[in-house]
Amino acid sequence: MADWRDEAACVNDPIPFDTPDPEDKGPTKHRREAQAIAVCMEKCMVRKDCLDDALIHETQSTAYNIRGGKTPEERKTILRNRTRKKKKEMADA
Numbered sequence: 371m372a373d374w375r376d377e378a379a380c381v382n383d384p385i386p387f388d389t390p391d392p393e394d395k396g397p398t399k400h401r402r403e404a405q406a407i408a409v410c411m412e413k414c415m416v417r418k419d420c421l422d423d424a425l426i427h428e429t430q431s432t433a434y435n436i437r438g439g440k441t442p443e444e445r446k447t448i449l450r451n452r453t454r455k456k457k458k459e460m461a462d463a
Contacts, residue, residue: 374423379414380406403436410439425449 410417421438433442
């Protein structure tokens with residue numbers, strides 16, 4: 371059985387996905403992120419699988435990368451919103 375990662379667009383176009391310097395906050399970072407997001411959004415058929423994996427298995431080494439077409443900040447927001455929703459559902463139950 372093939373792993374979804376084998377079908378990821380970044381397998382063939384890894385350059386914008388190279389692990390960046392976490393201290394880079396300038397135009398280079400934004401350009402690299404835009405390139406990686408474009409690869410995800412335009413070419414990747416497993417973007418949802420990648421994002422799901424990132425949200426479940428985020429590690430220190432992936433915390434600076436684009437995954438599933440989302441920046442680390444966007445993934446943190448998704449996780450925060452999920453946590454808030456779960457807490458609200460539990461409180462309403």
